[in-house]
């Protein structure tokens with residue numbers, strides 16, 4: 001029989017060999033406030049190093065979901081694991097960075113002191129030089145010794161971003177991180193999210209700025225009235241690609257050739273062919289055939305619907321629009 005110490009070591013070795021748990025796993029989350037159901041059976045995962053965007057209209061339940069994931073609001077039903085541990089487990093929380101939607105930092109402290117306080121709270125050993133570096137990353141390098149009470153709203157949000165990043169988190173949850181930021185600040189946040197992803201840090205991003213989500217997210221969950229209305233990778237959600245061509249001299253044979261490639265629509269001299277992913281390789285042959293048929297090819301533009309169009313379709317038509 002194996003001695004207890006050996007069996008513990010064996011169990012630890014077996015666990016170490018398993019693939020890492022997702023950064024976020026939640027199943028069947030529900031929350032009511034009085035008679036209002038805010039969240040109604042929400043499930044999704046965020047993989048390690050994955051950037052997941054949470055989209056949805058005002059009141060859809062996004063912040064409520066985030067607060068339940070972080071153990072700040074107790075769900076009425078459902079389960080959450082953060083980095084493989086229960087959401088309220090201090091060991092999980094210490095490895096999660098969070099920028100809340102509504103933030104306010106101690107006005108009497110300097111930016112550097114706020115960071116030091118949060119580093120202490122997290123229990124991580126982050127040297128002062130690294131803390132200053134993080135303030136530099138969020139554009140506050142020149143203001144480290146200034147009191148937070150004198151900061152603009154955008155500067156406080158930048159400080160919140162530094163607080164979320166400073167303790168070397170494995171998961172960062174950003175609730176509307178750019179709501180107070182100028183256009184340059186938004187680009188900074190986008191670059192920060194991409195650099196986190198490169199380092200294998202998972203990011204959960206709640207933002208109304210759809211273009212921002214489309215640029216940085218690997219996957220998107222769309223919430224509507226407390227439920228997941230659509231979810232998937234950008235390719236899954238945005239589906240078929242389109243090819244727009246500006247043509248002249250299109251006769252019946254050329255039109256038949258276009259229609260054979262995909263669903264065809266026409267607006268004046270612009271023709272739009274809807275392609276499925278495996279038909280993309282058909283584009284050079286299509287153009288060659290059109291030229292051979294005597295068609296003047298003035299422009300060939302790839303394109304597909306934007307995430308904004310998909311979001312609006314899902315919200316107008318309901319979950320059926322997600323497929």
Ligand SMILES: Nc1ncnc2c1ncn2[C@@H]1O[C@H](COP(=O)(O)OP(=O)(O)OP(=O)(O)O)[C@@H](O)[C@H]1O
Nearest residue numbers: 033036037038056057058059060061062063064065
């Ligand atoms: N503490 C609370 N007490 C009562 N109702 C609440 C509370 N928090 C949220 N709600 C309600 O739950 C619903 C979801 O709110 P939540 O803040 O999660 O939405 P959201 O998707 O984050 O919205 P927004 O995009 O406007 O920030 C809303 O109807 C809101 O009024």
